[in-house]
Amino acid sequence: DAGITQSPRHKVTETGTPVTLRCHQTENHRYMYWYRQDPGHGLRLIHYSYGVKDTDKGEVSDGYSVSRSKTEDFLLTLESATSSQTSVYFCAIRSSGTGELFFGEGSRLTVL
Amino acid sequence: GQQLNQSPQSMFIQEGEDVSMNCTSSSIFNTWLWYKQDPGEGPVLLIALYKAGELTSNGRLTAQFGITRKDSFLNISASIPSDVGIYFCAGTVNTGTASKLTFGTGTRLQVTL
Numbered sequence: 001d002a003g004i005t006q007s008p009r010h011k012v013t014e015t016g017t018p019v020t021l022r023c024h025q026t027e028n029h030r031y032m033y034w035y036r037q038d039p040g041h042g043l044r045l046i047h048y049s050y051g052v053k054d055t056d057k058g059e060v061s062d063g064y065s066v067s068r069s070k071t072e073d074f075l076l077t078l079e080s081a082t083s084s085q086t087s088v089y090f091c092a093i094r095s096s097g098t099g100e101l102f103f104g105e106g107s108r109l110t111v112l
Numbered sequence: 113g114q115q116l117n118q119s120p121q122s123m124f125i126q127e128g129e130d131v132s133m134n135c136t137s138s139s140i141f142n143t144w145l146w147y148k149q150d151p152g153e154g155p156v157l158l159i160a161l162y163k164a165g166e167l168t169s170n171g172r173l174t175a176q177f178g179i180t181r182k183d184s185f186l187n188i189s190a191s192i193p194s195d196v197g198i199y200f201c202a203g204t205v206n207t208g209t210a211s212k213l214t215f216g217t218g219t220r221l222q223v224t225l
Contacts, residue, residue: 033213035215040217041217042118042200042215042216042217042218043155043200043202043215044215045212045213045214048212058212090154090155092154092213098160099143099204100145100157100160101145101157101202101213102157103147103154103155103156104154105152105153105154106152106153106154
């Protein structure tokens with residue numbers, strides 16, 4: 001157990017509404033990541049954080065913003081959800097020692 | 113950005129058979145990782161490789177970091193039903209502020225009795 005909790009695990013929302021997904025870790029790791037997983041694309045990096053208030057874009061960051069006000073929480077926000085953002089979202093933390101990534105259980109988002 | 117080509121996309125094998133899957137890239141990676149994902153779960157790390165040529169085993173699983181640093185393979189020996197799932201390769205390039213992990217598109221493994 002890597003001490004990662006994602007919430008909510010499932011959410012259905014309508015186009016145009018804001019959505020926030022939360023990733024909480026209990027391991028005090030510096031690096032946290034948000035990925036989305038879609039059929040045929042594997043996992044693609046949305047945003048990542050390398051410390052409190054330090055974030056950077058991944059390969060599919062358009063339409064998403066993130067915030068990291070505390071070490072343990074990394075929030076992913078869709079300001080105005082679109083149907084193309086229907087996906088499964090995974091948070092990950094990076095082990096300080098080995099550099100390996102450990103994933104949460106995922107948040108399934110459906111935008112109608 | 114970097115892309116990882118993972119093959120095969122899917123495999124149907126009988127229990128007891130050996131399995132081999134691989135991942136190739138046009139770019140050099142510093143680290144190769146292999147993950148397994150069960151339905152409704154997040155990917156779980158199976159094996160991590162850190163040096164070109166490295167061969168590492170984890171039970172019935174064996175993975176190698178290619179000499180050119182552009183490929184890796186994963187072998188599963190004597191497959192069992194619980195090996196069913198999606199296997200992802202992933203490569204890391206250190207970019208200064210953070211290592212970014214690039215994933216392959218996955219190999220879906222089905223095991224029949």
